Amino acid sequence: MSRLLGFGTYDRDQHPRVGVLLDGLAASGWEVTELNRPLGLSTAERVELLRKPWLLGKLALRLGSRWAGLAAGSLRLRGRRAPDAIVVGYLGHFDVLLARVLFPRTTIVLDHLIFAAGTAQDRGESGGLKLAVLRVLDRLATSAADLVVVDTPEHGARLAPAVADRGVVVPVGAPEDWFAAAEAPRAPAGEELSVVFYGLFTPLQGTPTIARALRLLHEEGAPVRATLIGGGQDLEECEEILAGVDSVTWTSWVPAAELPAVVAGHDVCLGIVGTSAKGQDVVPNKVYQGIAAGCAVVTSDTAPQRRVLGDAAVLVPAGDEGALAAALRRLAGDPAALAAAHRAAAAARDAFHPAAVVAPLRDRLAAEAAR
Known part of the structure; x- marks a missing residue:
């Protein structure tokens, strides 16, 4: 049986999409475990932090503490059979970078339900520099993954040409x-x-x-x-x-x-x-x-x-x-x-x-x- 690891700072209650992916793969025969340290921020709070770079210190402190727990958890996994694939949960723009460092040879799936730049624009952000930074973040995140899960072909078309072939369209579904x-x-x-x-x-x-x-x-x-x-x-x-x-x-x-x-x-x-x-x-x-x-x-x-x-x-x-x-x-x-x-x-x-x-x-x- 193939082993799958759910990884990151996601929250199943706030972001049920990652639960749908993990539960669906478990029902399809994968052995699913989770290494998850929820960040404790809502979607609105995460987007607000991305829109206001001067608040990123708050995100960095909280993310650092959660990443320490994820790194320690990954060390405990080293004594067992490594996962065959990793799913980095929704809003995992930063988590996928850590996953790539900790599991350099494992297939990594990024649940890329939202683009940081597109979401900031939808919520009123129009600053050129801020959006440019968020576009770079989107590209870094998707480049770190082997597969990038999006919810519609329209979102898949927004992937950078260099990673377009990694896109997989998976409808959101329901828990x-x-x-x-x-x-x-x-x-x-x-x-x-x-x-x-x-x-x-x-x-x-x-x-x-x-x-x-x-x-x-x-x-x-x-x-x-x-x-x-x-x-x-x-x-x-x-x-x-x-x-x-x-x-x-x-x-x-x-x-x-x-x-x-x-x-x-x-x-x-x-x-x-x-x-x-x-x-x-x-x-x-x-x-x-x-x-x-x-x-x-x-x-x-x-x-x-x-x-x-x-x-x-x-x-x-x-x-x-x-x-x-x-x-x-x-x-x-x-x-x-x-x-x-x-x-x-x-x-x-x-x-x-x-x-x-x-x-x-x-x-x-x-x-x-x-x-």
Whole structure:
């Protein structure tokens, strides 16, 4: 049996993607262990540190302490059979460099779900020097890996020409606990359509568009009730748009272990509707997770989402609050339409299990081993 090591400072709760990769490969027959020292910073905090170089000392101190633990752990592995491959978890731009030093002859897989430069641009960074530094960081990280896992062909096209042939497209998928949430008993359907959104309120997600759509529905008295979970860059604008709207419930945080059940308790899970360049390249976690949890999904009509989801989601133009409101109005007013949306999502669920989505990586690793 081939041995796989999950390595880095990742956090499965905050970044479930790495768990999907590791669990999927374990289900495919790999013997998976983990050498992981979570950094203890959220995605937003990591991006903020990258955008503000004067704060990098804080990152360096924390990273140094975690790397000491990773280095010590790697020494303990030396007395055993070395792993055949290493997966460096999401946001592993720095961790992959350490992995290459500690395991110079092992196949290293970088879970490159985001490009540092692209994410900083999406969140408002426009400084030429800062973006240049982040582009160098992206290139260093991808150059240190033997295989670079991306989530869509659009992201794969952003890899530098020198490493383009190392790219492997693996859909994000959803952890198994989201599928389990769909099997739990559900409350009977209410008179109002229940809608949930959760996220970091970034431009990628288009939360002001979501807020404006919910405002339209409220003003016309549509039977729609929404739960908005999370917070971030665009939260204040959304709160202003929805001031006085009592059909919206705000929740600042839900523990990761509880989130699948919370989402599964709603009729509809919203994806993203942002118009940024990054928003055109991704299929977000919440789309896969919402489908896994048994919800109907409404998200933006972009090339990658149309390709992956097909009829499994209700697709609306990005940035169009009128179209989003119309889609929710139809689901709220037509039980047959809502039932059809649920059936279409359910028909796609099996393709998003960890063991299914990792098939391209599993095959590529087999090809690497055969060389």
